[in-house]
Amino acid sequence: MPACPTLTTERLTLRPFQEDDLDPLFAIMSTPEVRASLHVQDGFSVGDAWRTLSAFAGLWELKGLGQWALVERLTGRFVGRAGLYWRPEPDWPGVEVGWMLDPACWGAGYATEAGTRAVRYGFEELGEGVLFSVILPENTRSQAVARRLGYLPGEERRLSNFPELPHVVWRLDRTGWEAARATDRDGG
């Protein structure tokens, strides 16, 4: 099982989660913006953040894929997470790419930058044929990231891990990925 690698992009380091990410992760997940977008439950505690962090780290051990902690190269600051995700429920579509940033960093392109690298990892290192992204219809910022990466929206459905609201399952196959990369190279 590949351990979580450390990768770099133009402005970010994507590295394994570590224990001292707990406080900044908790702080980001406690902001009103992130709470609203992710429907973080009332009473979300530092213990809940610890479970989240542990699950991200554990997924790499168990499945050889997972989320990275995102560190701004210029400042060394923890700014969020992005990467791969998987759940065991039968109605979960497959390997997902996801993202979450400190609201102070929204609007700078960091999610797109990290998401681009995570998508490449999914196709090139993991050999996936298709990647998914499960996004609430109201989450327009996340949809915009998916669209920039070449994802297309698919069906809207209720998933058993979050049955309260329907999600749209976005999909990116290799052909779509190649097309998005070509557009990028052409400056489109």
Ligand SMILES: CC(C)(COP(=O)(O)OP(=O)(O)OC[C@H]1O[C@@H](n2cnc3c(N)ncnc32)[C@H](O)[C@@H]1OP(=O)(O)O)[C@@H](O)C(=O)NCCC(=O)NCCS
């Ligand atoms: C979803 C989320 C990560 C998107 O963050 P974001 O900052 O909007 O997305 P990006 O980092 O890709 O930045 C894109 C914005 O930066 C701008 N930008 C600036 N420089 C850029 C660059 N080099 N590359 C791309 N975009 C750039 C874009 O024009 C865009 O601006 P806009 O907001 O005015 O449209 C963020 O809203 C978030 O953390 N939400 C809470 C968690 C969440 O909902 N996660 C997804 C669950 S499905």
